[in-house]
Amino acid sequence: MRLIVTAGPTREYIDTVRFITNASGGRMGCAVARAAAEAGHHVTxxxxxxxxxxxxxxxxxxxxxxxxxxxxxxxxxxxxxxAECDALVMAAAVGDFRLEEPAKSKLSRSAGPINLRLLPTEDVVAAVCAAKRDDQVTITFAVEDGAVDEMDAKARAEMAAKKADYVVVNTPVAIGRDDSRACVLSASGVVLPWAMRSKQQLAREIVNLLTGSE
Incomplete structure (x- = not known):
């Protein structure tokens, strides 16, 4: 199987030095990539x-x-x-906003207060999955907080909007840690129930899900 796995945070530049990003360390995506490669799959x-x-x-x-x-x-x-992959695991933490007009040089504090206008970024998964074939599998990730039922409902709606096959739902607590309280959902229901797992264990379960293994 040929897999694409995305990992880590995007950056959106404010000027030539500073940028907007998030706290993702890429652990989950790298764990999936390693588990898939160790299972004999070709991974990008x-x-x-x-x-x-x-x-x-x-x-x-x-x-x-x-x-x-x-x-x-x-x-x-x-x-x-x-188009060349069999499956996409979208574990990257994609920024929701970008600068309308990044500065072309480093901004100076001596210039005083600065107002930054942020615009929403395009939904990358939805854009890519618009060309998804029936034989391709996509897994997206959703970071949610609140009651479990609310998190599941939000994640399912996001999965449907992106035309993904599965969504891994976790909470902000997982960021920067080696474990994660998470579940995996599909359009038909719960695939993996909410539980605390190491990211390595969750990665192996995701790879098994992609390949139809137990």
Whole structure:
């Protein structure tokens, strides 16, 4: 099986030095990539630029690493490769906003207060999955908080909007940790129930789900 796995946070630049990002460390995506490669699958990891040097050593053979920076970078890399893959695991933490007009040089504090106008970014998974074939499988991730029923309902709605096959629902507590309280949902119901698992264990279960293994 040929898999694309995305991992890590996007960056949206404010000026030539500063950027908006999030706290994702890419652990979940890298764990899925490693589990898939160890199971003998060919894996392309679209990995956040800032994680390439630290995360690459944790990956194995059968793995190709392609860096990305912005949401547009990630979308472009996915569109270029999606038709050739059998499955996509979208574990990257994609930013929801970008600067309307990034500054062309470093901003100075001496200029005083600065107002930044943010615009919503395009939904990368929805854009890519618009060209999804019936024989391709996509798994997206949703970070939610609140009551379990509310989180599940939000995640299912997001999964349907993106035309994904499965959604992994977890909470903000998982960010930066080696374990995650998560569940996996499909349109037909609960595939993996809510439980605390190591990210390595969850990664193996995701790979088994993709390949139809127990």
């Amino acid at each position: 990891v679209l990995l956040a630029q800032g994680l390439v040097s630290s995360a690459t050593s944790a990956l194995t053979q059968n793995t190709t690493v392609v860096p990305f920076v912005t949401v547009e970078d990630l979308k472009g890399e996915l569109r270029a490769r999606f």
